[in-house]
Amino acid sequence: MQLKKATTFDEQIQILKQRGLIIDDEATCKSFLSSINYYRFTAYLLPFKKSDNTYVNEVYFEDVYKMYDFDRRMRTLLFGIVEEIELLLRTRLAYYHAHKYGPVGYLEITNFNSKHNHERFQKLIEDAISNNKSTLVVKHHNSRYDGKFPLWVIIEFFSMGMLSYFYSDFPLVDKKHIARDLYNTSYKNVDSWLRCITDLRNKCAHYSRLYYWKFPAQPVIPKSFDFVPSGRLFDQILMLKFLYIDKSKWNKSIVIEIQALIEEYFEHIKLSHIGFPDNWKDLLVSPY
Known part of the structure; x- marks a missing residue:
């Protein structure tokens, strides 16, 4: 299986939004992702992850950041x-x-x-x-x-x-x-x-x-x-x-x-x- 290609911070934000994460302030989210790594951040979304890799309703970036x-x-x-x-x-x-x-x-x-x-x-x-x-x-x-x-x-x-x-x-x-x-x-x-x-x-x-x-x-x-x-x-x-x-x-x-x-x-x-x-x-x- 071929490895995934590297994504930009903007692309990472779009992936998160497509999967159901609610991001009201994209600038703050981008700044955060540029500091702590997308892979590390998404581990905090595991409690909300569904089998199809999307997230349950009403999951906000701010809450996950606070976690x-x-x-x-x-x-x-x-x-x-x-x-x-x-x-x-x-x-x-x-x-x-x-x-x-x-x-x-x-x-x-x-x-x-x-x-x-x-x-x-x-x-x-x-x-x-x-x-x-x-x-x-x-x-x-x-x-x-x-x-x-x-x-x-x-x-x-x-x-x-x-x-x-x-x-x-x-x-x-x-x-x-x-x-x-x-x-x-x-x-x-x-x-x-x-x-x-x-x-x-x-x-x-x-x-x-x-x-x-x-x-x-x-x-x-x-x-x-x-x-x-x-x-x-x-x-x-x-x-x-x-x-x-x-x-x-x-x-x-x-x-x-x-x-x-x-x-x-x-x-x-x-x-x-x-x-x-x-x-x-x-x-x-x-x-x-």
């Missing part, structure tokens, strides 16, 4: 939360493992569980060092310590995926200790949450769409919660609640920011598109 803007601001908010959680995990995992197994105990296969692929793990570490070889930290440890890096140094080069992998391969007794000490929960829950936060972080970092997105991995929800995951964004926000240890800041700042964002865009978005149930605020508030 996009809501998504952008929500993504920025969540990325900041993920960053805090990631930095906490770097600190606590390095602290625990280094104190129990020594500064370079992470290089010993015996300090992990039986599922650990040590060859792969060492390759990831080597890649992390190589990718940061021009930094003063790496130069310093290469010249002064013969290329040996204590865990609390090398972990700063771990991606969120590597942090998740690192925890997942802890001996069971250590996984249980971390899960209980940090989150008062089971290691299976933490395994699930770290898998999900890795996906969410990558989507936020690459400016990917969260609105009307079906996430491939669903976080385990503790049995005490009367909530069934839908695969949409709310599941991931609930997962962030479980991983965020400052309950006061979560309730008094983050939940308030999420609520303000929902209220500002309420006329242009649908809560069902992002998996928010009617009692979403009650579910997000953390007990102290």
Whole structure:
């Protein structure tokens, strides 16, 4: 099958109008399309798309633009939360493992569980060092310590995926200790949450769409919660609640920011598109 030809911004507007999108201000629409890419924009029209590639009645460009803007601001908010959680995990995992197994105990296969692929793990570490070889930290440890890096140094080069992998391969007794000490929960829950936060972080970092997105991995929800995951964004926000240890800041700042964002865009978005149930605020508030 032959690929489609590139279209001009004006042609893109005409295609959207022919498919049923109502565009009252073509100049504003053209300016928007010239900034964010037609392909990215049309993904926000998926909830309104019919089988013949046209859109349902009464879909306005302004509303879809607002959905996009809501998504952008929500993504920025969540990325900041993920960053805090990631930095906490770097600190606590390095602290625990280094104190129990020594500064370079992470290089010993015996300090992990039986599922650990040590060859792969060492390759990831080597890649992390190589990718940061021009930094003063790496130069310093290469010249002064013969290329040996204590865990609390090398972990700063771990991606969120590597942090998740690192925890997942802890001996069971250590996984249980971390899960209980940090989150008062089971290691299976933490395994699930770290898998999900890795996906969410990558989507936020690459400016990917969260609105009307079906996430491939669903976080385990503790049995005490009367909530069934839908695969949409709310599941991931609930997962962030479980991983965020400052309950006061979560309730008094983050939940308030999420609520303000929902209220500002309420006329242009649908809560069902992002998996928010009617009692979403009650579910997000953390007990102290």
